[in-house]
Structures are given as structure tokens and as C-alpha cells.
Amino acid sequence: MVRTSRPVRPASAPTMSFPAARRRATPVGAALVVPLVLLAGCTGGGTGAVEVVVPTASASAAGTGLVEPGVPTDLTADVLLPDGIFTGVAAGVAPLEATTWQLPPACGALALPDSLTATGAQVYGDGDDGTEQGVQQVVVLPDAQTAVDVVAEIVAALEDCAGSADAPAESALEDVAVGAQGHGFVTAAEPGDEALGTYTVLSRRGTAVTVVATTGHRTPVGEARRVVTNLAQQAWLRLCRYSEDGC
DSSP states (O other), X not given: OOOOOOOXXXXXXXXXXXXXXXXXXXXXXXXXXXXXXXXXXXSSOOOOOXXXXXXXXTOOOSSSSSOOTTSOOSOXXXXXXXXXXSTTBOSOEEEOXXXXXXXXXXXXXXXXXXXXXXXXXXXXXXXXXXXXXXXXXXXXXXXHHHHHHHHHHHHHHHHXXXXXXXXXXXXXXXXXXXXXXXXXXXXXXXXSTTSEEEEEEEEEETTEEEEEEEOSSOEEHHHHHHHHHHHHHHHHHTTGGGSTTOO
């Protein structure tokens, strides 16, 4: 199903350690909800309902103000990672209604940009019986420059969050070799790769931005980094339709 933008419950927060931070926030745009259930597919996994939000015509691009010619502006189910792909996460996915970026809650709510043309997010696993949970979010922008600017704002917010008084004891931003503008954010209650925490990867391909993260604080930081970075690479491959070269 698809729905208009409204306040969301952000995914559970992460915790870990590394570099420092910056920040800025982006407003939430009006959105038109279209009921739609999409089948998640492409690289295995099962079926999953995907929450897709399509903005109304009032939204305008923050970059050029024009939609990038020849590049899709919608979001299809095969763009999102399939069910069963997260290590240590129970089977099952649930659509996530989100008007904010799925970042560690301790970093505060950062609104999705008004200029988005489509967005979808899913939560993987239920977190019961001590299992981990995962999340993926994809936001499609009207042009590549807008997407570049949006990622820069998210990175600035994470830089400000890392090491702040509100952040977990161990939190840090680091570069990640995934797509364009790849960054990872770690949170944990104590230092070291063995500490339980979360890991979030942010990356971009063409006009699309994706966030992939573990959110249950039940995986050692080192393992969470490895798993999420690998999944973020797979997520990036699925965004090929949003690049000028296509798939």
C-alpha cells in the first residue's frame, strides 16, 4: 500500500564508534498515497509489501527544478532488498511508513526532502526472541544534483551527531566504498568491534539514495559493519535504473 507523507516511527536506533560530524535538516513534502502492494524480487527472497510514497505535483526539485530526462522517477518493488537477506534476522518484511530518514534515533529526525519523486522502506524481521532487525529505505530524487545535495545534508547531520551528548557512548561516521558518497555510521554502548551495536550505510546511485541498517543492537559492531556494507552494495546494484547508463 502507498500513503501520503505523515509522521513515522523511525527504525530502532543504533550505537557505535569512529570519526566526527556535521548537520542540516530537510523539510518533508506533501505526498499522494496510492494503495499498492508490490512483490519484492530480483535477487531471491520472498514477497513483501512495499510502502511507496509518490509526491504531489507541488513538489519541486531542489537542484535543477526539472526531472532528469530518461531516468525513472517511480519506485518498483525489485529495487528493495528481498526478504531473508539480512544475516541473523528472522524471515518476514513489513512496509515502513516514513517521512524521515531511517537514521539512528539518537541523531534526531531528519525529514525527507520535498523534492522526492518516490520513496519506499521496509523493516526486516520482528526482533523477537533476541533476533536482529534490519531496515532499508530508498528515496528517488528528480535529478542527480539534487540527490548529491541531499546526501551531503544527511552526512552533515551524522557528523554533528557523532560524539554529541545525545549520541550513544560510541558513535562515528566513516567512509564506505559503496556507490557514490558512501558513508557508514556506527553506534555502540562501548568501544570495540565486539560491542553490541548498530551500523548504517548511506549511498547514492544516480538520482536514488538508499539507507541500509541494522537496528536491533543485537549484533557485534564488526559483524554489523560487514553484513550491512555487503547488503548496501547489493542495494546499490538494484538502483541501476536511476543512473544515466541504466541497467
